[in-house]
Amino acid sequence: xxxPNLTDTExxxxxxxxxxxxxxxxxxxxxxxxxxxxxxxEEGVSLWRSAWRRLRRDPVFLVGLGITTVFVIIAIIAPxxxxxxxxxxxLIDQVTPATPIPEPQPGFPLGxxxxxxxxxxxxxxxxxxxxxxxxxxxxxxxxGGMILGTIAGGIGGAADTAVMRVVDVMLxxxxxxxxxxxxxLFASPSQWTVILAIAIIQVPIFARLLRGSMMAQRHSDHVLxxxxxxxxxxxIVFRHMLPNSIGPVIVQGTLVxxxxxxxxxxxxxxGLGNPNDAIPEWGQMLGKAQVFxxxxxHIAVYPALCIIVVALGFTLMGESLREAxxxxxxx
Amino acid sequence: MLKFxxxxxxxxxxxxxxxxxxxxxWLRSLPGGVVSALLGERGTPETxxxxxxxxxxxxxxxxQYWRFLQRAIQxxxxxxxxxxxxEPALDVFIQRFPATLELSIFAIALALLLAxxxxxxxxxxxxGPLDTGSVIFSLVGVAVPVFFxxxxxxxxxxxxxxxxxxxxxxxxxINATHITNMYVLDxxxxxxxxxxxxxxxxLILPTIALASIPFAIIFRxxxxxxIDVMDEDYVRTARAKGLHSRTIRVRHVMRNALIPVVxxxxxxxxxxxxxxxxxxxxxxxxxxGQALAIxxxxxxxxxxxxxxxMAALIYIIVNLLVDIAYAVIDPRVRTT
Numbered sequence: 001x002x003x004p005n006l007t008d009t010e011x012x013x014x015x016x017x018x019x020x021x022x023x024x025x026x027x028x029x030x031x032x033x034x035x036x037x038x039x040x041x042e043e044g045v046s047l048w049r050s051a052w053r054r055l056r057r058d059p060v061f062l063v064g065l066g067i068t069t070v071f072v073i074i075a076i077i078a079p080x081x082x083x084x085x086x087x088x089x090x091l092i093d094q095v096t097p098a099t100p101i102p103e104p105q106p107g108f109p110l111g112x113x114x115x116x117x118x119x120x121x122x123x124x125x126x127x128x129x130x131x132x133x134x135x136x137x138x139x140x141x142x143x144g145g146m147i148l149g150t151i152a153g154g155i156g157g158a159a160d161t162a163v164m165r166v167v168d169v170m171l172x173x174x175x176x177x178x179x180x181x182x183x184x185l186f187a188s189p190s191q192w193t194v195i196l197a198i199a200i201i202q203v204p205i206f207a208r209l210l211r212g213s214m215m216a217q218r219h220s221d222h223v224l225x226x227x228x229x230x231x232x233x234x235x236i237v238f239r240h241m242l243p244n245s246i247g248p249v250i251v252q253g254t255l256v257x258x259x260x261x262x263x264x265x266x267x268x269x270x271g272l273g274n275p276n277d278a279i280p281e282w283g284q285m286l287g288k289a290q291v292f293x294x295x296x297x298h299i300a301v302y303p304a305l306c307i308i309v310v311a312l313g314f315t316l317m318g319e320s321l322r323e324a325x326x327x328x329x330x331x
Numbered sequence: 332m333l334k335f336x337x338x339x340x341x342x343x344x345x346x347x348x349x350x351x352x353x354x355x356x357w358l359r360s361l362p363g364g365v366v367s368a369l370l371g372e373r374g375t376p377e378t379x380x381x382x383x384x385x386x387x388x389x390x391x392x393x394x395q396y397w398r399f400l401q402r403a404i405q406x407x408x409x410x411x412x413x414x415x416x417x418e419p420a421l422d423v424f425i426q427r428f429p430a431t432l433e434l435s436i437f438a439i440a441l442a443l444l445l446a447x448x449x450x451x452x453x454x455x456x457x458x459g460p461l462d463t464g465s466v467i468f469s470l471v472g473v474a475v476p477v478f479f480x481x482x483x484x485x486x487x488x489x490x491x492x493x494x495x496x497x498x499x500x501x502x503x504x505i506n507a508t509h510i511t512n513m514y515v516l517d518x519x520x521x522x523x524x525x526x527x528x529x530x531x532x533x534l535i536l537p538t539i540a541l542a543s544i545p546f547a548i549i550f551r552x553x554x555x556x557x558i559d560v561m562d563e564d565y566v567r568t569a570r571a572k573g574l575h576s577r578t579i580r581v582r583h584v585m586r587n588a589l590i591p592v593v594x595x596x597x598x599x600x601x602x603x604x605x606x607x608x609x610x611x612x613x614x615x616x617x618x619x620g621q622a623l624a625i626x627x628x629x630x631x632x633x634x635x636x637x638x639x640x641m642a643a644l645i646y647i648i649v650n651l652l653v654d655i656a657y658a659v660i661d662p663r664v665r666t667t
Contacts (some may be wrong), residue, residue: 075555169349173643174601180608181639184627189361257472265476266609271628285478290613293482294490294497304479311474319470 016131027171029206033248033322034212043246048247051324061320067313075131083107084118086125087278092116096110101296113285113299114292115277122280123302129281130261132194132309137260138253140199145206152207153214154237164211170204179263183272191281193275194267198260210250213245249326254318258311282307343651346500354636355399361632368632369409412422413631415440420633421624422454423439429512430500431611431618435603437534438541439470446546447592450553451585457558465550472547477606481540481613488536498615501530537614544606546597552595554590563587590661597653 055061074081084107086088089111094102110119152163170178183189214237219222220246223274227237263285267273268287269306277284282303289300361368366379383389390398402408408420415423453462489497501507501514507526508516515534518527560566561584569579607620608627615621619638626635 026620156394165345166349169346170352172346173350173353174605176605177601177608177642178641180605180623180627181635183355184635185357185360185362213448261472262476266478269476269478270611270612270624276534284474286636290478290482294486297486299481300479300482304476308471308474308479315474316472 014103027037027168027208029209029253033251034209035216051321054324055320058317058320058324061324064313064316064318064320066318067309068150071127071310071313072131077122078128082118082124083119084121086117086121087114088118088264089116090118091162100298109300110298111288119299119302122285123282123306126280126282126285126303127306129191130264130283130307133191133198133264133281133283134257134260137144138194138202138256140195140252141202141256142206142249144199144203145208146210148203148207149210149214150237151221152240153211153218154233154241160211162209167204167207171208175201176263176266179267180270180272183267189272189274191279193262193301194273194283197267197272198263201263202256202260205256206252209240209248210245213248214241217241251318251322251325254314254321258314258318261307261314264312266284299312332658336655337425339654339657339658341650343647346647347596347644350640350647351400351403352396354640355396357639358399358632358636362569377513383441408637408640409633411631411634414625415630415631417599418544418596418639423634424619424637426512427617428507428641430514430616431604431607431620433513433515434534434537434607434611434618435600437538438603439545439599440540441542442543442545442549443592443596444598445542446549447553447589450550451557453550454557454561463553466554469547469550472543473644475543476609477540477544477596478550478609481537481544481610484536484540492530495536496533500617505529511650533614533616537610537616540613541603541610544602545596547593548599549592553588556591558582560584560588570617590657593657593660594653595649600649602644604646631633 040109091102091108092115095114095116100114100118104111108118110123113119113122137326148163148167148226152160152167179201182200183193186193189190217240223236223240226240231240264273264281265283265286268281268284269290271287273284273287274281277288284309285303286300289303293300356363358368362476366382370382372396406421409416411420411423436495453465456462485497488495496502505526507514507518507523507530508521510520511517514530515527518524518530566583568581569583604620606621607618607622610616611618612624621641622634623638623642625631626638
């Protein structure tokens with residue numbers, strides 16, 4: 001029935017025919033994902049097992065999984081596999097006003113950067129910081145969203161209305177523009193201000209997702225059973241509802257990770273990123289390489305390619321996970 | 332219908348209110364406090380005291396917020412302390428907005444012209460190489476940072492090949508009269524064809540870079556919508572009636588498939604504004620995006636304040652109009 005290759009955006013686009021309002025599509029997209037987690041119990045196999053059954057044979061997922069696995073492994077073992085110290089200015093003698101970027105040479109296959117540091121080593125070492133920025137921004141957004149979503153979906157009533165109104169307005173502001181504005185608040189930008197700015201723009205998305213997922217579970221059998229047994233509300237929310245929302249959260253988290261890495265690069269590009277480059281990060285390397293783009297494009301192209309491949313890996317994985325977990329596209 | 336419009340307008344008003352509170356909170360949390368942030372390096376103890384009194388920073392917070400609203404409605408956002416030193420911040424927006432408007436119109440037009448036919452063809456040949464190829468292409472498009480794409484285009488077509496100008500909006504010193512500040516339009520109005528052509532050439536690369544954002548999404552929406560509509564009963568009925576296949580394509584499939592596309596275009600305005608910040612910076616294209624980029628770099632808060640507010644305002648109003656237009660096209664929307 002339903003088209004297996006549909007993604008969130010597309011499905012949400014179709015749904016807007018029945019929903020409207022500020023940012024209708026953004027909301028519909030999040031809501032359809034929220035519903036996905038709640039509707040699985042009737043089937044004989046568990047949600048995750050049936051999802052895995054589909055994913056195992058899905059080339060899109062496998063490519064995404066492959067890319068992200070390699071990326072995470074490199075990020076973990078980075079300090080042991082860099083050919084040189086990424087912050088040592090080994091080629092500094094070759095940096096002159098006429099040749100600001102050292103050429104590739106034996107032992108330095110990609111050459112150096114404008115401070116005479118080995119580009120390859122910085123790319124390898126940068127994977128770790130890039131992963132940290134992406135993961136922390138995503139976790140920060142998730143934490144904020146979980147607090148708001150739990151208040152809205154768990155308590156309901158006036159708290160729900162108040163929280164969701166604010167969340168909907170936040171969704172209606174162009175998110176990257178909001179990230180720029182938040183980052184501009186800090187007199188001295190650092191890695192933390194980048195993470196904070198990106199985390200905040202993810203909060204409304206996770207909040208709506210978790211709230212939707214809880215609303216969908218409100219009348220499901222396991223919640224009714226717990227309530228009938230006299231389990232108190234906080235316990236129901238935290239032990240019964242939240243754990244069942246994990247599926248959509250993982251899907252959204254994977255997609256947000258990709259966006260976070262790209263957004264971090266955009267912040268660095270505008271000079272709102274971390275100015276201290278002792279610990280390399282791809283977005284920062286790309287942002288700082290902009291001055292050399294017309295003369296030495298390669299020092300921008302390498303970090304950019306890393307970002308594109310990793311962002312694509314997380315996106316492919318997230319999109320195929322979403323399809324596999326969506327009850328509507330199953331059968 | 333009227334009820335729907337009223338409710339939708341009220342929603343937009345609420346969004347504007349929350350937005351104004353957020354902007355007010357943003358101003359108050361600027362580094363070094365409002366006064367030093369707004370005055371920049373020009374601040375002397377006297378001017379600081381004057382601004383303090385003018386802003387009434389010692390009054391209760393609600394009074395301050397009320398004054399902030401009044402000033403905003405009167406268009407008084409203070410004076411730039413960045414590159415436009417001394418100019419009223421609102422003027423920076425007014426002078427530069429036509430450039431971004433022109434660029435955005437070109438970008439949306441290009442994205443629609445490419446994405447809708449491609450989405451349709453991909454849907455008709457679902458699963459074929461063209462379909463798979465364009466779906467992968469659109470996923471890769473999402474993963475490429477916009478400013479990087481802009482630099483690559485600039486490097487290839489302006490720096491290496493020299494086919495197109497690398498930066499700016501018009502060749503300096505060209506004989507051009509500016510009426511609307513949308514240079515291509517100005518050239519057409521005044522019949523200065525050279526000036527119009529020159530401005531158009533300056534627009535090509537920024538347009539392609541900026542169009543990459545809405546292109547990927549419009550393509551995917553169109554493809555999904557066409558696939559969906561082709562399964563509908565009314566299309567089968569039309570086919571069974573023996574209607575000409577072109578009639579079915581135009582009247583039954585495309586007309587219905589384009590409904591979701593309309594909403595997407597409205598929502599893409601927000602992404603375009605953020606994309607314009609990055610694209611205009613790369614091409615030194617003097618629109619509000621570049622002004623924002625410079626503002627962020629130099630921490631020119633008066634200018635940032637007005638530009639962020641106007642950007643969000645435009646976004647909210649465009650989406651209000653799109654939603655109303657949408658309700659006119661599709662009566663089902665009104666009932667919810």
